[in-house]
Amino acid sequence: MTKNFKITYKEFKTALNKLKYPDSWFWCRYTINPYSGCAHTCIYCDARSDRYYLSQDFETEVIVKSNIDKILDQRLKRSRTLIPDVIGPGGVCDAYQPIELEVENTLKILRVIEKHKYPVNIATKSNLITRDVDILNKIASDTWCTVGFSITTMNEELAHFLEPYSSSPKERLEALKQIKQKAPNVQVGTYFMPIIPFLEDNDENLETVIKKSKEAGANFIVFAPGLTLRDAQAEFFIRKLKESKYNHVAKPILNLYKGQIGPPREYVHTMHQKLFDFCQKYDIAVREKRWIPNDYRKWNYKISELLLVKNYMDELTLGKSNKSFYWAGLTLNNLEESIINVYKRGDLAKLRNFNSEVREFVEPYLKKSKELNEKTGIDKFL
Numbered sequence: 001m002t003k004n005f006k007i008t009y010k011e012f013k014t015a016l017n018k019l020k021y022p023d024s025w026f027w028c029r030y031t032i033n034p035y036s037g038c039a040h041t042c043i044y045c046d047a048r049s050d051r052y053y054l055s056q057d058f059e060t061e062v063i064v065k066s067n068i069d070k071i072l073d074q075r076l077k078r079s080r081t082l083i084p085d086v087i088g089p090g091g092v093c094d095a096y097q098p099i100e101l102e103v104e105n106t107l108k109i110l111r112v113i114e115k116h117k118y119p120v121n122i123a124t125k126s127n128l129i130t131r132d133v134d135i136l137n138k139i140a141s142d143t144w145c146t147v148g149f150s151i152t153t154m155n156e157e158l159a160h161f162l163e164p165y166s167s168s169p170k171e172r173l174e175a176l177k178q179i180k181q182k183a184p185n186v187q188v189g190t191y192f193m194p195i196i197p198f199l200e201d202n203d204e205n206l207e208t209v210i211k212k213s214k215e216a217g218a219n220f221i222v223f224a225p226g227l228t229l230r231d232a233q234a235e236f237f238i239r240k241l242k243e244s245k246y247n248h249v250a251k252p253i254l255n256l257y258k259g260q261i262g263p264p265r266e267y268v269h270t271m272h273q274k275l276f277d278f279c280q281k282y283d284i285a286v287r288e289k290r291w292i293p294n295d296y297r298k299w300n301y302k303i304s305e306l307l308l309v310k311n312y313m314d315e316l317t318l319g320k321s322n323k324s325f326y327w328a329g330l331t332l333n334n335l336e337e338s339i340i341n342v343y344k345r346g347d348l349a350k351l352r353n354f355n356s357e358v359r360e361f362v363e364p365y366l367k368k369s370k371e372l373n374e375k376t377g378i379d380k381f382l
């Protein structure tokens with residue numbers, strides 16, 4: 001089912017946004033939005049909040065960035081400052097919303113990405129992505145490609161209420177299965193987020209989504225309990241709930257949040273434990289594997305991944321995060337030489353956020369690194 005949207009074509013001057021640090025969940029360093037506005041109109045969509053500065057037309061108009069592939073190509077071709085890293089098409093729009101079938105902006109972006117050999121991570125709620133399975137497989141063979149389907153319930157009626165113009169959860173899982181079969185190089189999984197309190201946080205729903213994802217061939221489930229409730233987005237979501245057959249959960253959600261933008265720590269911790277247990281039961285990873293560049297950043301990215309995953313797992317299992325691990329992991333992504341060289345010089349303590357606890361954690365990995373013990377290792381890339 002599609003909604004009538006006003007479609008406007010517009011040329012833009014810039015395409016690619018560079019993040020200060022790669023995202024520690026999806027590993028994206030760059031983002032690109034093929035469209036402005038999203039015809040999926042999920043009722044919880046965070047893009048409605050004031051911080052994205054999107055107009056109210058987000059609900060009724062989709063702007064097609066008509067020259068996006070050309071400006072992306074120019075940016076990747078001419079830039080002396082960019083180095084290949086993961087690009088995430090979408091973010092404040094779904095790259096495979098219905099207009100994509102006609103204008104193919106995302107496919108055009110993928111062609112440019114493939115040409116310049118950048119890795120890619122795509123999150124979507126649409127089965128239209130299966131159209132691009134060959135190019136996704138090619139990108140995965142050349143560099144790295146991850147596709148995550150956002151699925152939070154297998155209850156079709158509830159999904160239709162929350163995400164009225166997306167593919168159904170069953171169709172998304174079928175698409176995941178197809179990609180897994182036709183593009184074995186692509187890492188596929190489920191983004192189990194946002195999990196709506198009192199509607200989707202019951203054990204039956206948690207287990208069903210994880211079990212069905214595993215059966216479809218998912219390599220990972222990345223989950224996030226609760227949803228953010230911010231200004232205009234919160235107002236819209238609560239109003240929609242109150243007008244629906246699910247109106248009985250509006251008050252409990254507001255009581256749970258107590259005016260905060262997220263649910264309380266205890267709630268998140270309980271949910272994390274349940275989700276983690278179900279993922280263990282079905283033997284499925286709770287993180288997606290990171291792209292590792294084959295240049296001076298190789299060990300920086302590997303060690304960064306270890307630190308960020310450790311921080312995440314501590315939060316998941318113990319309910320407390322270690323901010324030095326988190327910041328050491330993030331800032332290491334921007335180091336302009338290999339950590340192996342820093343280690344060889346005995347300068348680890350000079351790296352930002354590398355306190356004694358962090359150093360103690362990373363040193364065994366560095367000692368084991370092949371590059372440290374062989375002459376023809378990472379130094380050949382420097």
Ligand code: SF4
Pocket residue numbers: 038039040041042044045046047091092093094125
């Ligand atoms: S698909 Fe994503 S960007 Fe589009 S409306 Fe839904 S949550 Fe928002």
